[in-house]
Amino acid sequence: MPFPEGTRWWQLSGKPVLDRTGRLAGFRGVGSDVTASRISEARIAFLASYDPLTGLANRTLFHDLAGAECDRAAETGEPCALLYLDLDGFKTVNDSFGHGAGDQLLRSVAQRLQPFADAGTWIFRLGGDEFAVLHRCAGPLEAADLARAIIAAVSAPYRIDALAAEIGVSIGVALTPADALDPESLLRKADLALYRAKARGKGIVHLFERDLEITQRTRRELEADLKLALQRDEFELHYQPLTALRDGRVVAFEALLRWRSPTRGFVTPAEFIPVAEATGMIVAIGRFALQAACREAARWPGQIRVAVNISPIQFRTSEFLRDIAAALEASGLEPGRLEIEITESVFLDKTAITMANLHELRSRGIRIALDDFGTGYSSLSYLAKFPVDKIKIDRSFVRDIDEQDGNLAVIEAILAIAQKLGIAVTAEGVETVEQAQVLRARNCNDIQGFLISPARPASEIPGLIARVPEDFHRLFPAPARSEIQPRLVAGR
Known part of the structure; x- marks a missing residue:
């Protein structure tokens, strides 16, 4: 039901009323405004799949979509890359300027990632200062190009209220079906690549290699x-x-x-x-x-x-x-x-x-x-x-x-x-x-x-x-x- 302040939801319940001849004369019942309940339900549904701070899809939705992409890639042979992002220098900003500034910075990062989303690319916040991108691609070179573009976008200076802040991002990349066939393995291998990227310095992209598993075991x-x-x-x-x-x-x-x-x-x-x-x-x-x-x-x-x-x-x-x-x-x-x-x-x-x-x-x-x-x-x-x-x-x-x-x-x-x-x-x-x-x-x-x-x-x-x-x-x-x-x- 439309109102000047927005749509409102009503719940009606009643029973038919008959006249003396047995004909339907109308209904008698009660109505209650359930707008608050509907908003709460919608909020719960949103929180189940989306991050409340940035509005990006969350880890739950990531696993669902990553699973679907792994299945699709296994059937068609067409790759999907997982780009695993970790912000460089975020902790320094968060500790120096406070959690409010840190939250604002995370929202700004999400805004810079949003333009990369399209019909074959999805953006997620997995938690903390970690983000993920699922990207249907032709192969590792295309995935690496996207990663470098993301690094350039995220690494540009930020303005938080009156404060200037600079951070970077390191990215590990793994592909399905070449590197993994399920979401858990795909994320684990992208994480290994991310670890190698951070070990090499800031603002680095690294693609998963088999020797990384040997290194992890060691x-x-x-x-x-x-x-x-x-x-x-x-x-x-x-x-x-x-x-x-x-x-x-x-x-x-x-x-x-x-x-x-x-x-x-x-x-x-x-x-x-x-x-x-x-x-x-x-x-x-x-x-x-x-x-x-x-x-x-x-x-x-x-x-x-x-x-x-x-x-x-x-x-x-x-x-x-x-x-x-x-x-x-x-x-x-x-x-x-x-x-x-x-x-x-x-x-x-x-x-x-x-x-x-x-x-x-x-x-x-x-x-x-x-x-x-x-x-x-x-x-x-x-x-x-x-x-x-x-x-x-x-x-x-x-x-x-x-x-x-x-x-x-x-x-x-x-x-x-x-x-x-x-x-x-x-x-x-x-x-x-x-x-x-x-x-x-x-x-x-x-x-x-x-x-x-x-x-x-x-x-x-x-x-x-x-x-x-x-x-x-x-x-x-x-x-x-x-x-x-x-x-x-x-x-x-």
Whole structure:
């Protein structure tokens, strides 16, 4: 029944009324306005198949349509591609600007995806910041072209109220019938391709390959062994000295994690750390490293610090400060002798816990070092805005310091700003006397690398403390008194 404010629904019930002769005289009954009920039913039906935030089809409808497309492709041989999308950088926006901004961003992404929908293409939001596209196509090349077009559309800058935001999207692609014949398998294989795409960097599209399943199986086996390694105490720490360029003294040791598996042998951190971070096991492994490093450092001379690498995942947990306090209390190590090494990605995660942890560490006298400086999201503004005691110049800059003028210019700029801010600088990956001489001439505080020593077991530390200064003075004989120039030394 139409009304000025819109259609309204009425439910009528009644029974016939007869006159004295038995003829139908009319009906007698009641009517009730059921508009609210009908709207509610329509809403329930909508929510069963569509995402209320974006209006896109949801995971339930995806499975229905994907199943139909798998059946059709199996019968006709005509492919249908599944594009599995995961937004790059969405969590940073959501955490920095709030969930309201995150929701608005998701709606904006959905609006940019809508134009790609047509008679043979369907768009879905599967949940969180994950989207999917089903696309009837001629083959993988056409699917990859669509994926690249989507990446370009989604990656353009956004305006959320008065805020500017930039995100990207990574896409994994799998096809039916070539890769899978049912929705679950199709989604799983697209997910494997997506995982490979994200591992290669942001804004990447990757098509499913058979070796990805082998990689997944290998990864699952590594996960299982990693859990056992924690239980069996298969992890140990080795220590690499940091040497002062002024006089050759060992000023600190960096604790580096080692895994000796009874079945795999020596497993490099590059192999197992990403798996530990993805599974959350890095928190327990990091806790072990903190406890062991503090316990060992308590045995050293009082002027030597220990540096421990902390994963961003571990750093942002609410238990992190308790783990620090427990390690210091159990070992008796003074807080000022503990140096926490974090990467630049921590500064992008400006959550309340992250910021509170940074400032609380400093208030307790624990030093903070910014590791691998210059390789990630580097911004010299971090050095002024955040509480940092030291920066560590990444080995990639040091490696070509003699051949690449650009690398030397970057190092000189970092050293100049650090000295003005009172921040100490360590150069990583120093392997030659020439590299050390260049750094020493520019007032770099410390060096770390194979020139001085690789990481060694804890049992060798007393010998290193005695030997390193002797080796240093053999490499760098003291100049005649007339050659000695005044030096500026930074550090706090």
